[in-house]
Amino acid sequence: MRKNLNVIAAYSIMMVLILLVGIFQSWNIALSIFNLCLISAVMTMGANIQWGYAGLINFGIMGYTALGGLAAVIISVDPVQEAWRAGGFDILMCLWLIIVMVLVIRFILKNFEKSKLRTYSIAGLIIAAIIIIRVTAEPGIEKIETVNPATTGFLGGFGLPIIFSWIVGALFAGGLAFIVGKVALGLRADYLAIATLLISEIVIAIIKHEDWLTRGVKNVIGLKRPAPYEVDLQTTDWFINLVEKFKSSKLDLITDLSERQAALNQFVIEGSSIFVKLCYSGLFLVVVIILLILTQKALYSPWGRMMRAIRDNEEAANAMGKNVVKQHLLIFILGSAIVGIAGAMLVTQDGLFTPGSYRPMRYTFLIWVMVIVGGSGNNFGAILGGFVVWFLWIEAAPISMFLINFFTAGIPETNAIKAHLIESVPYFRFLLMGLGLLFIMRYRPKGILPEKIEIK
Amino acid sequence: MDLINAIILLLNYIFIPGLTYGSQLALGAIFVTLIYGILRFANFATGDMMSFGTMMTILFTWYFQSLGISLGVLPTALIALPFGIFFMILYMLTIDKFVFKYYRTQKSPPVQFAMVSIGVMFVTQAVVRIIIGPGDRRFFDGEKFIIKAREFKEMTGLNEGLALKSTQVITIFVTIVLVSLLFWFLNKTKTGKSMKAYSDNEDLALLSGIDPKKIVLVTWVIAGILATIGGALYGLDKSFKPFTYFNNMLPIFAAAIVGGIGNPFGAFLGGYVIAFSEILLTYAYKKFFMYILPESMEPEGLVQLLSTDYKFAVSFSILVIVLLYRPSGIFKGKVL
Numbered sequence: 001m002r003k004n005l006n007v008i009a010a011y012s013i014m015m016v017l018i019l020l021v022g023i024f025q026s027w028n029i030a031l032s033i034f035n036l037c038l039i040s041a042v043m044t045m046g047a048n049i050q051w052g053y054a055g056l057i058n059f060g061i062m063g064y065t066a067l068g069g070l071a072a073v074i075i076s077v078d079p080v081q082e083a084w085r086a087g088g089f090d091i092l093m094c095l096w097l098i099i100v101m102v103l104v105i106r107f108i109l110k111n112f113e114k115s116k117l118r119t120y121s122i123a124g125l126i127i128a129a130i131i132i133i134r135v136t137a138e139p140g141i142e143k144i145e146t147v148n149p150a151t152t153g154f155l156g157g158f159g160l161p162i163i164f165s166w167i168v169g170a171l172f173a174g175g176l177a178f179i180v181g182k183v184a185l186g187l188r189a190d191y192l193a194i195a196t197l198l199i200s201e202i203v204i205a206i207i208k209h210e211d212w213l214t215r216g217v218k219n220v221i222g223l224k225r226p227a228p229y230e231v232d233l234q235t236t237d238w239f240i241n242l243v244e245k246f247k248s249s250k251l252d253l254i255t256d257l258s259e260r261q262a263a264l265n266q267f268v269i270e271g272s273s274i275f276v277k278l279c280y281s282g283l284f285l286v287v288v289i290i291l292l293i294l295t296q297k298a299l300y301s302p303w304g305r306m307m308r309a310i311r312d313n314e315e316a317a318n319a320m321g322k323n324v325v326k327q328h329l330l331i332f333i334l335g336s337a338i339v340g341i342a343g344a345m346l347v348t349q350d351g352l353f354t355p356g357s358y359r360p361m362r363y364t365f366l367i368w369v370m371v372i373v374g375g376s377g378n379n380f381g382a383i384l385g386g387f388v389v390w391f392l393w394i395e396a397a398p399i400s401m402f403l404i405n406f407f408t409a410g411i412p413e414t415n416a417i418k419a420h421l422i423e424s425v426p427y428f429r430f431l432l433m434g435l436g437l438l439f440i441m442r443y444r445p446k447g448i449l450p451e452k453i454e455i456k
Numbered sequence: 457m458d459l460i461n462a463i464i465l466l467l468n469y470i471f472i473p474g475l476t477y478g479s480q481l482a483l484g485a486i487f488v489t490l491i492y493g494i495l496r497f498a499n500f501a502t503g504d505m506m507s508f509g510t511m512m513t514i515l516f517t518w519y520f521q522s523l524g525i526s527l528g529v530l531p532t533a534l535i536a537l538p539f540g541i542f543f544m545i546l547y548m549l550t551i552d553k554f555v556f557k558y559y560r561t562q563k564s565p566p567v568q569f570a571m572v573s574i575g576v577m578f579v580t581q582a583v584v585r586i587i588i589g590p591g592d593r594r595f596f597d598g599e600k601f602i603i604k605a606r607e608f609k610e611m612t613g614l615n616e617g618l619a620l621k622s623t624q625v626i627t628i629f630v631t632i633v634l635v636s637l638l639f640w641f642l643n644k645t646k647t648g649k650s651m652k653a654y655s656d657n658e659d660l661a662l663l664s665g666i667d668p669k670k671i672v673l674v675t676w677v678i679a680g681i682l683a684t685i686g687g688a689l690y691g692l693d694k695s696f697k698p699f700t701y702f703n704n705m706l707p708i709f710a711a712a713i714v715g716g717i718g719n720p721f722g723a724f725l726g727g728y729v730i731a732f733s734e735i736l737l738t739y740a741y742k743k744f745f746m747y748i749l750p751e752s753m754e755p756e757g758l759v760q761l762l763s764t765d766y767k768f769a770v771s772f773s774i775l776v777i778v779l780l781y782r783p784s785g786i787f788k789g790k791v792l
Contacts, residue, residue, distance in 0.1 A: 057567060119781070133479040138757075183780060187565045194709050195779055198772035201706060209765035361581075363700070372571060372734055427585035434578025438555060441572055 007449060021395070028270070031277035033394050038284035039345050040386035044370045045291055045379060046338030052377035052451065053304065054331045057313035059193045060180065062363035063200030064336045066207050066355065068169030068343020070214060073157055073353045075165035076224045080156035083147040083212075088155065090140025091212070094133050097169055101129040123406045144212040152210070154215045163226045165344045166287070173340025174333045176203065180333040185325070197360065208355040220353040227279035233272040234455050240264070245269045280349050287345065288383070291338060295379050307331060308377075366393065369437050375447025384449055396429035457614075463477035464616040468605075470739055475733045476624045476693060481632035482727025483686030484636065484708035486720050487679050490682075493655040493718035494675045495556065496570030503705030504580035507698050508547055509684030510691045511588045513540030515593045521597070529599040529622070533692055540688060545680035551576055560672075577702075584698050593696040595625065620780055623693040634685060635724055638678065642720065647674055655718065706768065707734070710775040716785025725787060730771045736763045 018037075022030030043061065050056045054281055105122055112118050145153045184195040207214050213222070231237045244251065247267045254260045297303050310317040318324050347353050367388065374385015392399075401422070408418045440447065484506060491499045499505075511543035516536035526532050555576060559569055602625055605617025642648040647670070654661040654671045662668060686703065694700075707730050715726025749755075762770060778785065 038496065057570075172660075186782065187779060189565075189781070190570050191713070191779065193567075193570060194498060194713065195776060198710065198775055199708055202769045202772050205766055205769040209763065365577070368574065369570070369578075370755065421586070424586045425587065426589070427582050429582075430578045430585065431582035434575045434580075434582060437575035437578065441575060442558060443570070445568075 010384050027274055032139050035280050037387040037390045038288050039342050040390045041288055042382040043076040043339050043367050044382040044386040046335045047367055047371045048382035050335035053307045056076035057193045058190050058196050058366050060196035060200035061339050061367050062360050063203035064173040064339040065343035065363050066204055067172040068340035068360045069347040069353050070174045070345045071169035072347035073220050075157055075160050075168050076162035077157035080152045083144045083155050086141030086147055087144035094137045097133050107144045154212050160310050162224050162348050166341050169340040169344030170337040172336035177336030181329040185328050204358050217356045223351045227276050230272040234268050240268055241298035243268050258401045369380040369433055373440050375449040377451030381447050381449030393429055396432045397425050401425050458747040461616045462615055462744050465616050465744055468618050470735050474735045476627045478728035478731030479627050480690040481708055481711045481731055482724045483682050484725045485711035485723035487682040488712040489717055489720055489723040497566045500573045500790050501577040501580055502551055503702045504577050506683045506687035507701035508580055508582050509540050509544035510687035510696050511584050512543040513537055513688045517595045531596050531598045541681050541684045544684045545677050548676045568598055590698055596692050627689045707771045710771045714778050716787040722785055722787030733774055734767050734770050737761045737770050738767050
């Protein structure tokens with residue numbers, strides 16, 4: 001118990017902070033912070049597996065998040081029959097062509113000696129294939145995109161419950177990680193960072209501009225929810241009764257019947273959005289807890305020990321007969337898959353998919369700040385990092401507003417500098433994050449909750 | 457005649473823009489490569505440092521404009537540049553003293569440096585946005601065109617116009633001067649040579665009496681000059697927006713690695729490789745073929761290899777290919 005004291009203390013402080021937001025700002029804000037904290041926690045767990053367990057640096061988190069989001073769209077949106085009829089055949093043809101191309105390249109790689117000729121012929125093959133694929137796809141894509149472009153203009157998905165996308169998102173992200181890992185894992189750490197960052201930008205470019213698949217920057221809105229809709233709840237009897245029971249002390253004070261009804265309506269509207277958020281919190285908590293149990297088990301298993309051995313001394317682990325390359329690839333896929341789950345969860349919660357919103361600042365570097373601040377190599381630390389950093393990211397604006405007002409209390413409102421500072425309040429969050437990261441790196445390089453190696 | 461038209465077309469839409477963009481990337485790439493070669497880390501704050509220098513230049517430009525000082529046909533920003541450079545160097549040295557120096561004395565691994573530079577990136581981004589705001593800023597003044605497309609057409613009687621913006625000429629000219637000075641400095645002066653030695657083998661350099669403090673100082677000074685001028689030229693040519701500068705970090709990294717990181721000359725050429733491949737692969741060649749092919753063979757589509765949306769993706773793909781087949785870069789930088 002005592003050795004876990006700092007973990008418990010850190011988490012209790014975090015919970016109290018969120019409760020304080022609930023009491024002083026509103027429960028709605030507190031719950032949405034909490035939900036995003038949970039999603040961030042899943043992302044940091046993914047990054048932590050790669051960085052903390054294996055020492056692999058992955059700056060492509062944004063790409064895997066976006067792929068998870070794409071999975072949510074592909075799984076949950078109803079298929080657009082008209083678009084399928086118009087251009088589905090061309091797209092399927094292209095898919096076949098791509099598969100054939102990959103198979104041919106594999107065949108060449110397997111059956112021919114490495115030579116200049118082989119390299120050039122593969123390059124030529126890829127260029128030729130790209131041209132053929134473009135020519136085949138062009139008419140289909142054009143037809144699909146003209147099918148009712150204001151609302152659809154894309155192929156749609158499978159029309160399944162969106163919950164499934166959490167698994168499919170993991171598969172998508174894992175698949176991409178397999179390719180990226182095969183290509184880039186041999187690189188030295190900082191090159192790997194740059195390469196993954198750039199690859200994730202390529203992924204985003206594709207998601208943003210292939211309108212037939214994702215609707216691109218036109219966004220997909222109104223995704224199905226795993227939780228009830230507020231509007232439905234507001235007309236459901238049991239929910240109204242529930243709210244009445246909860247708020248009975250306040251309602252009893254109001255004697256006028258019509259006033260009471262109005263107050264009740266207000267409570268029901270507020271309550272419905274809180275209830276929906278609570279549903280999401282429940283779902284996300286389940287995911288976080290399952291992942292936490294799995295990752296903890298993995299960390300203390302022989303496999304986890306091997307991963308740490310590889311991280312701490314690659315050559316020694318190699319000499320002991322551990323296949324470093326294979327294990328690196330495996331852990332790269334696992335970590336990215338977890339990030340993919342988080343991406344799908346994020347889109348599920350928002351109910352919309354906006355490819356334009358995927359920016360490296362928010363989805364790659366912020367997640368890294370979370371991992372470093374929380375404590376790499378320690379799952380509890382990583383989750384805590386997700387909570388702390390996201391909380392600060394949201395609450396930075398109110399905090400800096402308060403500080404600005406506090407320090408410039410004597411200066412009149414009309415002062416140009418003060419007005420300018422107040423106007424730029426949203427950017428203080430970057431300052432806070434940067435300074436936080438620098439201080440943690442300098443004075444507590446292992447994070448708030450450092451990694452503990454227990455030998456049982 | 458058609459052939460000349462076709463050539464002018466390519467000059468106007470590919471060669472001149474490519475040369476300009478390439479020069480801007482090249483300056484950034486040399487900055488990245490110097491920091492990597494001498495201070496030994498990948499600086500993720502590159503783009504934001506460039507935007508800080510540009511911001512300082514813009515502030516001084518505004519100040520001079522309010523005083524009524526101008527260079528006539530040339531942009532006022534050129535007088536503001538030295539002041540921008542001064543503050544950029546000051547900022548870099550402050551950051552180095554309070555942040556990077558500690559890790560240098562600790563001999564931290566490059567990954568830790570990269571992480572720290574992300575912290576610097578966040579802070580710099582905040583500083584720039586708090587001071588000048590996140591919006592689009594244009595600070596160009598003076599004569600915009602040296603040759604206007606219409607005038608060129610009237611002058612030569614060709615169908616295609618050739619527009620030459622003054623910013624393009626300034627960019628290319630300044631880059632050539634700056635880069636030649638830099639290479640002269642690195643190859644001919646004692647300090648430059650000792651920097652190269654330090655980059656090659658730190659221990660050996662220290663043994664032969666090279667002062668590491670001086671090397672670091674000179675590196676940051678050169679880096680400050682490159683970052684500010686590169687950023688300001690980009691801002692003059694297009695416009696200044698903190699977010700685009702952050703994004704520009706990516707093709708700059710690509711250029712530095714393609715050219716062989718740690719090798720300034722490679723980085724210089726890498727900038728042009730990236731710029732030209734971006735433009736060549738996303739340009740629609742329809743008009744070009746209309747000029748050189750007989751009418752019966754005119755292409756129907758745009759004859760565009762990739763849509764312009766994939767401009768960035770092109771340079772990143774080139775980088776990935778280079779990393780795969782020649783990890784040390786086209787022009788042999790430090791071996792990985």
